[in-house]
Amino acid sequence: MAVSSIWGLPVFAFMLLICTNSFAQTDTVNIKNGKITSTGYWIPKNIKEVKGLKEGPFVQLSNGDILTVDNDKSCISHDGAKTWIEYPIFTDTAKFKMGPAKAIICTRNGIIILAFVNLKERANWNWRNDIHDSPDATLPTYAVRSLDGGKSWQDVQKLHDEWTGSIRDIIQTRDGSVIFTSMMFRHHPGHHTVVTYTSKDEGKSWIRSNIIDLGGVGNHSGVMESTLIQKKDGNLWMLMRTNWGHFWSAISENDGLIWKDFQVTDIDASSANGMLKRLQSNRIVLVWNRMYLQGHESGPLRGGDGNLTEVATSWQREELSMIISSDDGKTWSEPVVIAKAIEKGKQVSYPSILEVKPGELWITTRFRGNLRIHYLKRIFFNRLLTETYSI
Numbered sequence: 001m002a003v004s005s006i007w008g009l010p011v012f013a014f015m016l017l018i019c020t021n022s023f024a025q026t027d028t029v030n031i032k033n034g035k036i037t038s039t040g041y042w043i044p045k046n047i048k049e050v051k052g053l054k055e056g057p058f059v060q061l062s063n064g065d066i067l068t069v070d071n072d073k074s075c076i077s078h079d080g081a082k083t084w085i086e087y088p089i090f091t092d093t094a095k096f097k098m099g100p101a102k103a104i105i106c107t108r109n110g111i112i113i114l115a116f117v118n119l120k121e122r123a124n125w126n127w128r129n130d131i132h133d134s135p136d137a138t139l140p141t142y143a144v145r146s147l148d149g150g151k152s153w154q155d156v157q158k159l160h161d162e163w164t165g166s167i168r169d170i171i172q173t174r175d176g177s178v179i180f181t182s183m184m185f186r187h188h189p190g191h192h193t194v195v196t197y198t199s200k201d202e203g204k205s206w207i208r209s210n211i212i213d214l215g216g217v218g219n220h221s222g223v224m225e226s227t228l229i230q231k232k233d234g235n236l237w238m239l240m241r242t243n244w245g246h247f248w249s250a251i252s253e254n255d256g257l258i259w260k261d262f263q264v265t266d267i268d269a270s271s272a273n274g275m276l277k278r279l280q281s282n283r284i285v286l287v288w289n290r291m292y293l294q295g296h297e298s299g300p301l302r303g304g305d306g307n308l309t310e311v312a313t314s315w316q317r318e319e320l321s322m323i324i325s326s327d328d329g330k331t332w333s334e335p336v337v338i339a340k341a342i343e344k345g346k347q348v349s350y351p352s353i354l355e356v357k358p359g360e361l362w363i364t365t366r367f368r369g370n371l372r373i374h375y376l377k378r379i380f381f382n383r384l385l386t387e388t389y390s391i
Contacts, residue, residue, distance in 0.1 A: 039370050041348060042340040053081045053372045056364040057352040059106040066356075067106070067150045069114060072098055074150040089114070089144065089153045096120055096142075096156075100367040103170035103180050112146035113203040114153075115180040117164045125163070132217050132306045133190035137163040141182045145203040159206055160184060165192050168273055169227040171236075178202060179236065179256040181226040184211060189306070191216035192224045194240055196256040209256050212240070214248065217310035218303065223248060225273035228256075229284060231328050239265065241273045243303065243313035245291055267323075268292075270316040271302075271309070272368075277353040277361075284325045287338070287351040287363055289317050294337050317341075317349040317368060338363070339371050 034044045054075060058068045066077045072093065073086040090096040095118075102116040117139050124136035141164045144156045163185035170180035178199045186193050194212040199205060216222035223240040231237050236252040238259065247267045250259040267274075267286070274288030291314050292299040299316055303309030320339045323332040339348050348369040354362045356374075365371040 036342060037371075040341060040343045040346055041369075041371055042342055043373065044338070053362065053364065053374075054084065055100075055366050055370075056354070056362070057102070057104050057366075058354040058362060058364075059104050059112065060354065060356060061106055061149055062110055065149070066354075067104070067112065069098065069102060069104060069116075072096065074112075074146070074153070076150055087151050090156075094120070099139075101164070101166040101168070103167050105170045105172060105178060105180075107172050107178060107202050108176070109202060110149065111202045112150050113143065113170065113178055113180075113199070114145070115141065115143045115167050115170060115182065115197070117167060118142050118158075121161075127190070127219050127307070129307050131189070133187050134163070134185070134219065135187055135190075137185055139163045141167065141197075143180075143197070143199075143203060143206060155204060157206065159197055159208065160195075162186075166225045166273070168225045169275065171228060171230060171278075173230050173236070173255055174234070175255070176200070176202070177255040179228065181228060181238070183224060186211075186213060186222070189217045190219060191222035192220070194223045194226045194238075194250075196226075196228075196238075196252075196259070198256045200255075207257060209252070210258055212250060212259055212262065214242075214262060216243070217306045218308050220271065220303070221309045226250075227274055227276045229276045229278045232282075233328075237276075237329065239267070239274055239276060239286075241269070241271065243271050243309045243311055245269070245313065247274065247288075270314040272315070272317050272349045275351045275353050277355065279355055279361075280358045282326075284329060285322060285353065285361070286325075286332075287320060287322050287353060289319065289349050290321050290335060292316055293319055294321065294335065317347040320348045320351065320365065320371065338373065339365075341369065 034042050054068050068075050075084040077084050097119040098116040099119045104114045121140050123138045127134045140161050141159045144153050146153045165183040167182050172178050184193050196209040197206040214223050225241040226238050228238040238250045239247040247265045247269045249265050251261040252259050268291035270289045272289040277285050301312035302315050304312035318341045321335045322338050325332045341348050348371045350366040350368045352364050363373045
């Protein structure tokens, strides 16, 4: 799955030891190779549900505590997500209400930075089929930070007014820069674009990147909901949701200030976002919804009318898959299905990832499904990497 050679979104957890490839080759639920959770997902065998985990995203503080944000409150757990202590984020609740689209990080200096959309200012979404647009739509992007481990918050900043489809990811680079991904709706016709914001001072101030606009026509068209990592060479690598059957990528050589080299990847994907994470082992993990169900070469399509999208595309969100790379995405393990919705209409999408210990991941799906999984053994990653392929 090399990118460089190709043109150009309720609650509990699981413990996962080894995901066999037998289920990964078929969309048929096989109870012998897994089991059904209490919320209606197939997961591989040797998994234990762990209740109490919130929706996420999560960060781990320097003392080992877990922090997340839920209903405009900072939630901190001292006991591995069994119980939570809550602290309000906003003193003026009449002005602020966070949507589910948010990203959070704890910097190496212990500063908590949260990027979010403010639902209190959501206005004028009025999609018009005759012009394929919603001309005056507003849903701002904000950032706020905490200097005391999430107990109090300050420096609330509005970064743009334009409609933000989703905020999905945030990272800190090796030189200390903090970058998060956002979106900005464009018009004539309506479509989504991706922007990032970079802070060189741990959230005190922000610089907006160039707007990544690859076109599109429709209220779910364009490029959207991006995720990013820093590569070993220091450059940033971004994957963007599209309706074009694959993730598209971009590269930044200056901490997200300028994005370039926009190109389609060979990572097939439905119209849903993925999540990249650099692990402590230096491997990269990607969790996402593939274009079609595992083992299938076709499936239902939606859109193509210029209102949802300009092209018909797959919205497969019934299966969640994972791949691992040990060489910055040049080669990947074979995709493995880690969860599957067994009820019609149920989704398992919009993943978040936290590495709580080396080789141990919490993977949660947010407002599109209620999957919670915890990988218990690093041997799982070794097994994933036994079979790799290169494009």
